[in-house]
Amino acid sequence: MDYKYIEQLLDRYFEADTTLKEEQILKAFFEQSDEELPESLRPYREIFAAMEPEATLGDDFDERILQMTEGTPQVKARTISLGERLRPLFRAAAVVAILLTLSTALNQSFKDDTTWADQSDYALKFEATGDEPAMAVYDIPEDSLMKDSLFMPTGYLE
């Protein structure tokens, strides 16, 4: 393998003439193990390994800082519009509206049920006579009709 490009980059690196991208190439190249590197390049491996960012701070640091700055570590303040603020109220109103509509609809259907029941009752009577109810009235014999219609005892008239 030809290492001319790497050697050239390395020279420019020590002259502070490399770009950030070229420095990344060098770092990546020197991540190889010693066996894969030619003898002449081996000593540089540790130099690049020492540049790795390692030391870090734990999560407890974040919590401490947030307590000292934003105050509460968990609750995040956010701005909400009037619409958003009133949303629970709208929801409650919607629920009430739905309940009202439902109960009215139920009441209505109960009423309808009773009328239907009455109507079917009439229908039954209608079938039993075989005639229209209005006509049945006229079928009553005339003498009995006369007596009944006067609402008087028959003996009283004679």
Place this chain on the structure above:
Amino acid sequence: MKKISFRTDVLPLKNELFRLALRITLNKADAEDVVQETMIKVWNRREQWEQIESIEAFCLTICKNLALDRQKRMESQNSSLEEVGHDAPDNSYSANPEEQAVQRDKVERVRKLMNQLPEKQRICIQLRDVEGKSYKEIAAVMDITEQQVKVNIFRARQSVKQAFLKEEQYGL
């Protein structure tokens, strides 16, 4: 300009700030204190965030200044520099444990050489070679010209290289 949030834009810089403070103070506890001070200082100046060009450079600058102040205070108190404890580097690519130990040792020596550099060179090489910052960004944090940044990086890399290769050649 983008709205800056402390939680998402400032707090995640903690590790970068910590490493910079560590490179200056060479002590983990001091470095952590410096980062904490930096965070609070940045928070207290939140009215100015909107006018800042780069919140990262702003934080790095405050951190650098606080670390240097602390460093000077420590020096005046004549306290000796503590050895910096580093986490073990990842040597999983090396099969032989003995070889691994040797490599770890070498990496540690390079780190020590870096920490022995003059202050400005140390900060420049930290921001460039560890954090991957541009000359322009480093110049803004250090309040020096880009040319001066380049000179500092050049000297730092040369010193580390020569000292390390010399040790390698002649042994310790």
